[in-house]
Amino acid sequence: MAARNIVIETISKIEGNAGLEVVVEGEAVKDLRFKITDYRRFLTVAARGKRMNAVPSFLSRICGTCSVAHLFASLMAIENSQGIEVTEQTKALRRLAYDGLMIRDHALHLYFFVLPDVLGVDSIFDIPDDPDAPGHALLRDSFDIKRLGTDISNATVGAAIHAPYPTVGGFLKPPDHAKFPELLGRLEAVRPQVLRGIEAFLEWDASLVRNSDYLCLRNEERFDFLDGDVTDSNGERISEERFKEYLQYVQIPHSHAEGYRFSGTEEDYLVGALARLNLNHDVLHPRTRADAADAVSVFPSDNVYHNNLAQAIEILQCVDDAIDILNDLRVSEEKPARPDPRARMGASLIEAPRGLLYHSATVSAEGIVEGYDVVVPTAQNQINIENDLRYHFEQNLDKDDESLRLDAEGIIRAYDPCMSCATNFLKMEMTRR
Amino acid sequence: MGQPSHEAGGEGRRERLVVGWFSFTCCEDSTILLTEMLNDHLEGWLRVVEFRHMKSLKTNNSLEGLDVAFVEGAISSDSQAAEARKIRESAEHVVAVGACACTGKPSTSRNQFEDEQIDERIRWYLEHFDYGVNVVPLDEVIRVDDMVRGCPMKAQAFLQTLEKYLKLYEVA
Numbered sequence: 370m371a372a373r374n375i376v377i378e379t380i381s382k383i384e385g386n387a388g389l390e391v392v393v394e395g396e397a398v399k400d401l402r403f404k405i406t407d408y409r410r411f412l413t414v415a416a417r418g419k420r421m422n423a424v425p426s427f428l429s430r431i432c433g434t435c436s437v438a439h440l441f442a443s444l445m446a447i448e449n450s451q452g453i454e455v456t457e458q459t460k461a462l463r464r465l466a467y468d469g470l471m472i473r474d475h476a477l478h479l480y481f482f483v484l485p486d487v488l489g490v491d492s493i494f495d496i497p498d499d500p501d502a503p504g505h506a507l508l509r510d511s512f513d514i515k516r517l518g519t520d521i522s523n524a525t526v527g528a529a530i531h532a533p534y535p536t537v538g539g540f541l542k543p544p545d546h547a548k549f550p551e552l553l554g555r556l557e558a559v560r561p562q563v564l565r566g567i568e569a570f571l572e573w574d575a576s577l578v579r580n581s582d583y584l585c586l587r588n589e590e591r592f593d594f595l596d597g598d599v600t601d602s603n604g605e606r607i608s609e610e611r612f613k614e615y616l617q618y619v620q621i622p623h624s625h626a627e628g629y630r631f632s633g634t635e636e637d638y639l640v641g642a643l644a645r646l647n648l649n650h651d652v653l654h655p656r657t658r659a660d661a662a663d664a665v666s667v668f669p670s671d672n673v674y675h676n677n678l679a680q681a682i683e684i685l686q687c688v689d690d691a692i693d694i695l696n697d698l699r700v701s702e703e704k705p706a707r708p709d710p711r712a713r714m715g716a717s718l719i720e721a722p723r724g725l726l727y728h729s730a731t732v733s734a735e736g737i738v739e740g741y742d743v744v745v746p747t748a749q750n751q752i753n754i755e756n757d758l759r760y761h762f763e764q765n766l767d768k769d770d771e772s773l774r775l776d777a778e779g780i781i782r783a784y785d786p787c788m789s790c791a792t793n794f795l796k797m798e799m800t801r802r
Numbered sequence: 803m804g805q806p807s808h809e810a811g812g813e814g815r816r817e818r819l820v821v822g823w824f825s826f827t828c829c830e831d832s833t834i835l836l837t838e839m840l841n842d843h844l845e846g847w848l849r850v851v852e853f854r855h856m857k858s859l860k861t862n863n864s865l866e867g868l869d870v871a872f873v874e875g876a877i878s879s880d881s882q883a884a885e886a887r888k889i890r891e892s893a894e895h896v897v898a899v900g901a902c903a904c905t906g907k908p909s910t911s912r913n914q915f916e917d918e919q920i921d922e923r924i925r926w927y928l929e930h931f932d933y934g935v936n937v938v939p940l941d942e943v944i945r946v947d948d949m950v951r952g953c954p955m956k957a958q959a960f961l962q963t964l965e966k967y968l969k970l971y972e973v974a
Contacts (some may be wrong), residue, residue: 384830384858408827408878409927410937414919415911430908433831435953481859492860494853496843513839519838529838530954532829620923625931702825780860 371746384434384478389777390623391762394764398762403755403781405626405747406643419581421447421736422537429531430586431486431743432787434477437470437522438529438721438740439728439743441595445736446728449609450715453706458698459539460596465694466525466532467594467703468687473518473529474722478785479566480511483677486779487573489761492751493700499784506535507569514684515780517555519693522774524548528664544701555798556688563688564660566676567681571664575674577780579760581753583644591651592645594684594720600648609716616744619752628751639778640724640746641784642679643670652705653682654689663686680722722744723785747786754784815972819964822855822868824889826875827909827937828902829968831954833874839957847952853889854962867955868893870967872950873940876902876909883943890944897963898940901953906939913937 388404412431416424423445429436441463448455455463485492488504496504519529524545526532534542584607588597599607605614617632630637647669650658658665661682667675716729725744731740757780765773827835837858840847850958855871871893877883890896902909913936920928927933940946948966950959 406880408933410827410909411912411915411924412908414915414924415908417919427908430829430831433829433834436829473838477834481837485861487924491862492856493840493844494848494860498848512844515838516841530834555916616881621928622930625927727861 384785387781387786388412389781391773391777393760393766394763396548396766398759398766401755401759401762402623403758404752405624406770407625407732409625410749411576413743416738416741419738421451421730421732424730424738424741425535425537425571426533428741428743431745434474434787435470435531435721437466437526437529438601438719438726440532440535441467441729442717442721442726442728442743444535444537445595445719446715446730447716447732448715448731449717450713450730451537451708452713453708454537455539455706456703457537458700459621461537461694461698462525462544462700463595464593465691465698466522466535468691468694469518469521469525469529471514471594471722472521472684473685474689476511476514476518476566476680476682479555479570479677479680479684480508482782484508484511484569485574486782487569490635496781507566510565513555513559513562514566515561518687520548520555524552528799532611536705537708538702539703541705543700543702546698547702549695549698552562553692554633556692556695560660560685560688563685564683567661567664567678567685570678570681571667571672573677575779575783577673577761577783578671579673579757581646581671581673582631582638584638584640584725584749585644586718586725587649588652590652592649592690593656599725600720602648609718609727612718613729613742613744615748621751623698624751626748626751630752632658637756638749639753640749641676642683642722642724643673643676644724645720646675646679646682648672654686654693656689657682657686673780676783676785678786710734714740718757723787724749744785750784750786754786816869817973818850818852819968819971819973820854820867820869821851822863822865822871822889822893823853823858824855824871824873824875824940826873826886826903826940827878828875828900830858832950832952833959835942835954835957836960841946850968864890865889867953869971870891870895870897872897872899874899874903876906876937876939877934877943878909878937879934881932883934885897886940886943894945895947895967896940897948898946899950900955901951902952903940904949906942907939910937910939921936 386406392400419710425440428443430441431439496508522529527534534540572751582602585599586597587600617629621628650668712734714731727744728743733739871889898904
């Protein structure tokens with residue numbers, strides 16, 4: 370068979386830099402490399418020597434889109450190291466801000482990155498400004514949904530990106546609770562728009578089914594991104610102390626990011642909204658479960674494209690959760706808890722929009738950070754993504770190269786990967802021999 | 803900043819300003835902020851701006867005939883520097899966007915690392931890929947016409963800069 374080289378310069382609508390190289394010999398995939406090509410900034414190393422109270426804000430710069438996730442994970446790791454128990458009000462405000470993050474972040478991915486695939490167009494710029502055009506209503510919905518998520522963050526933590534109010538032990542400044550009644554009204558008003566999005570992603574028939582193991586946080590009381598125990602597909606609970614040893618660090622020669630797999634079985638696994646819906650669909654908010662019943666019934670699912678549907682459902686979950694919080698919340702003035710520093714290591718495990726996020730901090734008796742470690746979701750998904758792509762290529766070598774390229778983009782995009790946490794390009798090189 | 807060149811982009815007057823948006827080493831918070839600004843500005847901007855290169859939102863991108871390139875992020879390697887120079891050659895004007903592009907920080911953190919901070923794991927990455935000795939802001943690699951500062955960029959400053967170029971190119 371004649372050699373055939375295919376180079377695709379730009380696959381976009383993902384967050385960060387990545388590449389894909391595929392070598393096909395005859396009827397077999399000889400080599401496939403999913404490469405994360407963002408240059409590392411080693412911010413966790415740069416955090417060493419800084420005062421512990423300054424580190425969370427610094428590390429929120431790991432990521433533009435989910436900066437609030439890194440901020441909160443860092444706050445919680447340092448608080449755990451210092452034995453600080455935050456108030457119920459702080460917990461509620463963090464939950465509310467996190468709902469805002471999830472609403473905005475998921476909506477960006479679903480409507481700005483994935484919706485063009487659903488519609489078969491290049492980008493949102495190609496959706497005509499015509500109310501009868503396909504996608505027109507969904508795109509306008511997305512503006513309202515994203516804006517609402519951002520405004521929740523603005524009112525609660527001061528900004529959606531690199532939020533200034535949260536600090537170790539609580540808040541530097543109280544939320545702008547005068548805005549809460551208006552937000553409450555908008556949350557109720559946006560529900561039909563969110564449900565329209567869920568319907569659109571439920572109807573999309575894209576599919577890649579491969580056996581996968583899942584890992585996520587689980588709280589028996591409710592669907593929770595900040596408080597729970599890590600659980601796997603078999604129901605095994607993994608404590609924060611055991612988390613790092615439960616995973617096997619894998620240095621990937623062709624990638625700037627490390628990969629992870631289970632240390633016991635050396636198998637890949639998936640984190641993110643699909644994992645959360647698969648393992649936690651029974652604890653979704655009652656209104657979400659009732660109003661999105663058809664979509665929720667899809668889970669558990671092994672179709673990686675259902676990560677998109679899972680995110681759409683999570684937007685509704687966060688809307689309903691935020692409504693509850695705003696109905697119950699009575700904000701009083703509180704000072705952040707600031708005991709004298711103690712020498713100790715502390716860790717946190719929370720759900721970032723793209724999956725499990727681990728932070729750990731080692732603090733000196735003087736309150737200086739001496740060591741810091743982070744495990745991000747996309748690094749955990751990296752091996753799974755590569756194996757999904759390999760599986761898909763092996764099953765579909767009869768397809769033409771353009772179709773395979775589009776499929777590869779769609780599969781990678783379904784994971785909502787966050788390479789250095791925003792968007793650049795994926796260069797795919799495919800060689801047929 | 804001079805008048806727009808008639809050689810690179812044709813006539814000075816435009817029906818739409820031709821814009822590119824690029825990212826190098828950073829957390830890409832300004833890109834995210836831009837996508838938020840689209841909530842309010844998409845329809846208005848599409849009447850006066852053509853986003854010809856924007857990998858964050860488009861698959862089909864082109865470097866040809868850019869009036870203004872907005873560039874986010876610091877430069878970490880020779881290959882990124884070469885890419886930046888290519889953007890400079892393709893665009894009449896280049897605007898650095900956000901703290902990493904304008905000042906290098908915080909992406910330049912590794913420039914200050916002492917030897918003892920560079921453990922085996924970090925060294926592997928530095929040696930295995932084409933990391934430059936130092937991370938540098940954009941204007942150490944190419945000429946920059948304007949800066950939109952902030953971490954993320956200040957939205958109002960971005961709007962003012964965009965407006966400036968719309969006027970410069972007499973876009974209605």
